[in-house]
Amino acid sequence: xxxxxxxxxxxxxxxxxxxxxxxxxxxxxxxxxxxxxxxxxxxxxxxxxxxxxxxxxxxxxxxxxxxxxxxxxxxxxxxxxxxxxxxxxxxxxxxxxxxxxxxxxxxxxxxxxxxxxxxxxxxxxxxxxxxxxxxxxxxxxxxxxxxxxxxxxxxxxxxxxxxxxxxxxxxxxxxxxxxxxxxxxxxxxxxxxxxxxxxxxxxxxxxxxxxxxxxxxxxxxxxxxxxxxxxxxxxxxxxxxxxxxxxxxxxxxxxxxxxxxxxxxxxxxxxxxxxxxxxxxxxxxxxxxxx
Amino acid sequence: xxxxxxxxxxxxxxxxxxxxxxxxxxxxxxxxxxxxxxxxxxxxxxxxxxxxxxxxxxxxxxxxxxxxxxxxxxxxxxxxxxxxxxxxxxxxxxxxxxxxxxxxxxxxxxxxxxxxxxxxxxxxxxxxxxxxxxxxxxxxxxxxxxxxxxxxxxxxxx
Numbered sequence: 023x024x025x026x027x028x029x030x031x032x033x034x035x036x037x038x039x040x041x042x043x044x045x046x047x048x049x050x051x052x053x054x055x056x057x058x059x060x061x062x063x064x065x066x067x068x069x070x071x072x073x074x075x076x077x078x079x080x081x082x083x084x085x086x087x088x089x090x091x092x093x094x095x096x097x098x099x100x101x102x103x104x105x106x107x108x109x110x111x112x113x114x115x116x117x118x119x120x121x122x123x124x125x126x127x128x129x130x131x132x133x134x135x136x137x138x139x140x141x142x143x144x145x146x147x148x149x150x151x152x153x154x155x156x157x158x159x160x161x162x163x164x165x166x167x168x169x170x171x172x173x174x175x176x177x178x179x180x181x182x183x184x185x186x187x188x189x190x191x192x193x194x195x196x197x198x199x200x201x202x203x204x205x206x207x208x209x210x211x212x213x214x215x216x217x218x219x220x221x222x223x224x225x226x227x228x229x230x231x232x233x234x235x236x237x238x239x240x241x242x243x244x245x246x247x248x249x250x251x252x253x254x255x256x257x258x259x260x261x262x263x264x265x266x267x268x269x270x271x272x273x274x275x276x277x278x279x280x281x282x283x284x285x286x287x288x289x290x291x292x293x294x295x296x297x298x299x300x301x302x303x304x305x306x307x308x309x310x311x312x313x
Numbered sequence: 314x315x316x317x318x319x320x321x322x323x324x325x326x327x328x329x330x331x332x333x334x335x336x337x338x339x340x341x342x343x344x345x346x347x348x349x350x351x352x353x354x355x356x357x358x359x360x361x362x363x364x365x366x367x368x369x370x371x372x373x374x375x376x377x378x379x380x381x382x383x384x385x386x387x388x389x390x391x392x393x394x395x396x397x398x399x400x401x402x403x404x405x406x407x408x409x410x411x412x413x414x415x416x417x418x419x420x421x422x423x424x425x426x427x428x429x430x431x432x433x434x435x436x437x438x439x440x441x442x443x444x445x446x447x448x449x450x451x452x453x454x455x456x457x458x459x460x461x462x463x464x465x466x467x468x469x470x471x
Binding site: 023024025026027028030051054055058059061062071073075100123124125126127129130211212213 | 316317319335336337338339358359360361363366369372373374375377378379380382383385426429430444445447448449
């Protein structure tokens with residue numbers, strides 16, 4: 023690996039100062055499962071790597087906040103998967119976090135790192151999008167909340183400006199019973215990047231919110247409020263059309279993981295399958311009378 | 314800003330070390346080249362193969378994806394730490410008894426991943442063993458005996 027300096031700040035102020043040092047090319051290090059690979063390949067050439075794991079104001083805990091959960095910047099995929107509150111309220115997020123890499127990767131990789139990496143194929147992002155996650159950004163001029171749907175600007179690019187970092191992610195509890203499901207296609211079952219991934223959420227009011235990854239420059243969300251995607255009733259042409267309309271914004275490309283045609287075909291299959299799973303879960307929740 | 318050496322204090326297999334190392338060296342580099350514990354293997358260097366798996370505070374991680382500088386104050390267990398007096402750990406015994414070791418290169422990583430699995434789930438199903446070892450590749454293709462070995466170790470610990 024090319025030489026770089028290593029900093030381990032304990033406060034946000036120190037971190038922001040290091041990030042805005044004009045003589046430095048800084049990169050933030052949380053879990054390192056993407057960063058270290060890119061450092062070794064020489065794709066990134068920082069002069070300083072800033073380890074955020076000892077910063078007091080960046081939590082490694084999932085805390086309850088008014089109306090939801092707040093996931094700190096240092097929370098790993100393993101912690102997401104094992105948290106009882108996340109499992110109860112955000113089942114599709116648990117499903118997506120469970121397929122990231124391997125046990126070894128999930129023990130280090132953070133949810134916030136998965137977001138900031140801004141891969142179009144990030145597995146947890148579609149779930150975060152359908153759950154209306156909000157990114158809490160902190161920087162030299164203070165803090166701001168950015169809906170995750172507005173966070174990504176391109177492959178590897180986000181709205182973060184120099185000196186800003188993502189302090190936490192807020193997950194608001196759904197205001198009504200919902201059913202949600204995660205789906206993805208990979209070439210092999212373990213330790214693979216998604217050929218496509220998606221998450222579907224249906225509310226008791228019949229509104230469906232779907233999000234897709236690896237089929238456009240950034241993950242995107244689509245909402246259907248026509249009522250055609252309610253979780254009950256027979257299959258109709260209107261339902262099939264509404265499901266197809268969900269991924270009309272997709273622009274799949276051909277790459278090493280799949281061809282454009284294959285991705286397009288799988289979008290249709292996986293959208294239908296994910297809707298079915300989410301609808302079944304919503305019916306289950308409504309019958310059980312639990313939120 | 315210069316890339317000067319840093320001092321990192323960590324415990325490896327229960328022994329305290331204060332190491333002066335370049336900040337861009339990985340935990341794997343330092344375990345093998347500075348601490349001279351070569352049981353942990355380097356293979357893909359990108360977190361795909363699991364040959365470099367060690368435990369950090371009891372959790373399995375790929376030591377090739379961790380900077381040694383991050384390990385200040387942490388407790389690391391390598392394959393050598395399972396047999397401190399030369400007496401094999403039940404997992405190692407089971408790997409030998411099952412004939413799970415072919416060329417042997419992936420085995421330290423397999424055993425360390427299995428170690429975390431059995432610590433958190435002492436009686437895993439076959440599917441849970443597969444999931445627990447999904448981050449470890451065996452190029453000999455000896456997977457079924459490796460899975461047998463982990464199941465046998467779990468039985469022996471009952």
